[in-house]
Amino acid sequence: MTYRIPEDNINTQPFMEKLPDFNRPTELMRTDKVYEAVITNIVQLTEMVKLFHVQITDPVEAKLFSFLPGQFVMVELPGFGEVPISISSSTSRKGHVGLCIRKAGKVTHMLHKAQLNTKIGLRGPFGTHFPMKKMIGHNVLLIAGGLGLAPLRAPIFWINEHRSEYKDVTILYGTKTPKDILFDYQFEMWSKIYDNDIHLIVEKPDKNWKHKTGMITDLFKEVTIDPVNTYAIVCGPPVMFKFVCSHLNKIGVPMDRMFVDLERRMHCGMGKCCRCMVGSTFTCEDGPVMDFWTVMNLKEAI
Numbered sequence: 001m002t003y004r005i006p007e008d009n010i011n012t013q014p015f016m017e018k019l020p021d022f023n024r025p026t027e028l029m030r031t032d033k034v035y036e037a038v039i040t041n042i043v044q045l046t047e048m049v050k051l052f053h054v055q056i057t058d059p060v061e062a063k064l065f066s067f068l069p070g071q072f073v074m075v076e077l078p079g080f081g082e083v084p085i086s087i088s089s090s091t092s093r094k095g096h097v098g099l100c101i102r103k104a105g106k107v108t109h110m111l112h113k114a115q116l117n118t119k120i121g122l123r124g125p126f127g128t129h130f131p132m133k134k135m136i137g138h139n140v141l142l143i144a145g146g147l148g149l150a151p152l153r154a155p156i157f158w159i160n161e162h163r164s165e166y167k168d169v170t171i172l173y174g175t176k177t178p179k180d181i182l183f184d185y186q187f188e189m190w191s192k193i194y195d196n197d198i199h200l201i202v203e204k205p206d207k208n209w210k211h212k213t214g215m216i217t218d219l220f221k222e223v224t225i226d227p228v229n230t231y232a233i234v235c236g237p238p239v240m241f242k243f244v245c246s247h248l249n250k251i252g253v254p255m256d257r258m259f260v261d262l263e264r265r266m267h268c269g270m271g272k273c274c275r276c277m278v279g280s281t282f283t284c285e286d287g288p289v290m291d292f293w294t295v296m297n298l299k300e301a302i
């Protein structure tokens, strides 16, 4: 017996909002490369989060490796796997990469067990970056929730190293409890030396907590934002940046002047495996940094 397939009814087109850009530029030669690196220092920031100072071993490669604030690397722990991690250090320290890593699953648990001098591999840097040059001459509002301060550190270092180019710099940082606050040892330097206006808030304070209590959006009552002259960088869980960006938009900050860090599960980091796709967008290449207007126009992005 022969079966006849009703060809007219077969949908041969995959469902996509719009076709991907098949002529997208690629830098496979560079991004396929694994930089051999070594862990030179480990700082326990909270119970679940450690900051790893990593140095690229080869001095020539160390000079060649450069990144921009907001980009990430694929961190390989040989034998265990590879994970995408935002670079949480200054762009000016050649060959040095700061990685702030929370214990989540298999690879990050093993990374937390790593000792000084452990060899790791770095691929990248990958992804889009915060438009630091566009922000010159404007106020910059940096808003982080929880681990979101990790990707925010690179733009903070950048602004502070070029401080005279930017106007008012305000940092709003919120966590669940005071114990979850990261990098508190740097706040004094950022505010006193670099004139950053820092505001902290937690949802559940303890008896020693001297700052505000509530949600990150409650900090908006503490600051004056000039919507016409402000760029915003927002890092944290998607639910947080949805509320934060909607508030900023309501007071007049245009959606394309707010930048968020959109994280998805990733495998290759360079537009090959499709693991990170949202609609027809590769979050590893078209992101993780995107303006809020673009994010709002991506189906299922948040």
Ligand SMILES: Cc1cc2nc3c(=O)[nH]c(=O)nc-3n(C[C@H](O)[C@H](O)[C@H](O)COP(=O)(O)OP(=O)(O)OC[C@H]3O[C@@H](n4cnc5c(N)ncnc54)[C@H](O)[C@@H]3O)c2cc1C
Residues within 6 Å of the ligand: 072, 081, 082, 083, 084, 085, 086, 087, 100, 101, 102, 103, 104, 105, 106, 107, 108, 109, 147, 150, 151, 262, 263, 264, 265, 266, 288
């Ligand atoms: C661009 C980018 C930058 C990142 N930067 C950092 C960073 O600076 N510091 C940091 O600690 N983590 C960061 N992450 C998240 C980190 O990559 C994951 O926590 C890590 O891949 C988990 O791997 P694992 O093998 O330890 O856990 P797995 O065993 O793979 O997973 C453990 C749990 O984590 C969840 N998970 C895994 N990956 C992600 C993800 N990408 N987003 C949300 N949930 C996830 C899984 O669903 C599962 O519930 C970033 C992710 C991306 C995409």
Ligand code: FES
Residues within 6 Å of the ligand: 265, 266, 267, 268, 269, 270, 271, 272, 273, 274, 275, 276, 277, 282, 283, 284, 285
């Ligand atoms: S992670 Fe492979 S395509 Fe984005």
